[in-house]
Amino acid sequence: MKNYKTHDYEGLIAETIQFNSANGDSINAYFAKPLHKGKFPCVVLIHHLPGWDELYKEFTRKFAHHGYIAICPDLYFREGNGSPDDVAAEVRSKGGVSDEQVIEDISGAVDYISKLDISDGKIGLFGTCSGGRHAFLLGCSTDKFDAIVECWGGNVIMDESSTNEKQPVSPSSLTANFSGSLLGIFGNEDTSPNPKQVNEHERLLKAENKDFVFHRYDGAGHGFNYYDRPIYRQEQSVDSWVKIFDFLDNKLRS
Amino acid sequence: MCTMIAERASIQGSGKTENAWISIDSCDIYYDHPDHVDSEHAITLSFSNQLDPINSRISLEITPESAKEIIRKIKAALSKGDSLER
16 A cells, blocks of 8 residues: 655546446546556446445545546436435435446446546456445456455345345356456444355355455444444554555556 | 335325425335444434425434334324324
């Protein structure tokens, strides 16, 4: 993980942009890039179920601060305009967004970001909560990502009774198709995914001989790096960010 | 991931926004990770008018135990009210 020294130059630009989903829809994204000269690896962020909120925009800037071109699409763009928590409540009442639509939106973001002249061609993916599940699902659906960070993705392990029209397949059933490298971050006090589900996720990845590493944290539950919520756990969060950037730097800069 | 446990009640009522009372026709009930209250999970009551659900939303976030206590008290109040109407 790059640690800036006091005399280093730092600079980034961050703004809302529009890009085309793979299905042709024009949607919003938050975009950030370093202002240094040169080419940079890219990271696509998949926001959590609570929405395209200030937390995720800060995460996006955090990746740019660490030398990545970063883009975070608003997966709820089609649902209407309002405060992020109100829009997320509307999405939640409709059972979330469909896996198919998320795959199309993230694929469109990859096309957008990879064609930038400052892109070096390496692409990572980061997601938490529902975004963690989506990140693993994307890894099973495309070989575009060199490195994927899945943080507390619940419903990666789904039984048939919990699949539905929007989530028709358990991502775990697609494990054989996973490509790239995976970093999994989990809290041992989480209930979705709970430790038993994380163990099963790990077992399936091992059985398919996939390139992955999981880190599990005691004293932490779901969403433990959400500093704006009571579930925040400072020590575990700080350590997980070090692991996330070490992983991405290793996979995307070598 | 969040639980995605969600129920919807069709209701008739009114709610107070920052500026005025508005008509309310639905209440979404979620059991999930809270935005604000200090609890692993919370019951969120999201009242809205479906003509403009996002911008009409009036929310409450309470612990599961608080939700059970409110249910008990609503039942008690309803029971007393029903006896008055007889």
